[in-house]
Amino acid sequence: xxxxxxxxxxxxxxxxxxxEIADLALPLDxxxxxxxxxxxxxxxxxxxxxxxxxxxxxxxRLVGVSLRxxxxxxxxxxxxxxxxxxxxxxxxxxxxxxxxxxxxxRGDTVGTLVCADFGCPANVRRNPSVAxxxxxxxxxxxxxxxxxxxxxxxxxxxxxxx
Ligand SMILES: [Zn+2]
Numbered sequence: 001x002x003x004x005x006x007x008x009x010x011x012x013x014x015x016x017x018x019x020e021i022a023d024l025a026l027p028l029d030x031x032x033x034x035x036x037x038x039x040x041x042x043x044x045x046x047x048x049x050x051x052x053x054x055x056x057x058x059x060x061r062l063v064g065v066s067l068r069x070x071x072x073x074x075x076x077x078x079x080x081x082x083x084x085x086x087x088x089x090x091x092x093x094x095x096x097x098x099x100x101x102x103x104x105x106r107g108d109t110v111g112t113l114v115c116a117d118f119g120c121p122a123n124v125r126r127n128p129s130v131a132x133x134x135x136x137x138x139x140x141x142x143x144x145x146x147x148x149x150x151x152x153x154x155x156x157x158x159x160x161x162x
Contacts, residue, residue, distance in 0.1 A: 003035040012064030014100040039149040042118030056156050063156040070094035081113045083120035091116040124148045
């Protein structure tokens with residue numbers, strides 16, 4: 001994705017109040033972000049651990065979504081619905097996002113099961129284990145990267161009600 005500034009990020013939210021956006025703490029290593037190897041920017045708020053946020057490009061629009069971690073615990077060995085990583089030691093949790101606009105004000109949310117640390121972009125870029133002779137590692141990796149981008153964009157679109 002393209003490199004974002006803090007202003008881009010704070011200006012992108014579609015489902016958060018001005019106060020929520022102002023209160024959001026960006027990661028301390030924000031300045032060192034490797035944007036080229038990301039499909040979205042996601043983080044857990046270090047000052048409010050139950051809160052998280054993701055920012056993704058939807059066409060030429062930047063969409064930021066504020067998330068709240070749900071109390072419900074997923075079953076053990078749950079799989080992240082975004083990166084679908086098979087590494088079972090990873091912590092996967094439920095996050096809920098208020099829908100944008102009137103739907104959100106009425107209390108509508110969109111839920112998703114995601115890696116707790118939003119490490120999905122790194123997960124899909126790891127080389128997959130070779131499944132069989134002649135297995136195309138690069139193609140498999142490319143398909144996982146494209147799949148992740150598509151699922152996160154789909155999530156942002158459903159928050160927007162599109
Ligand atoms: Zn993931």
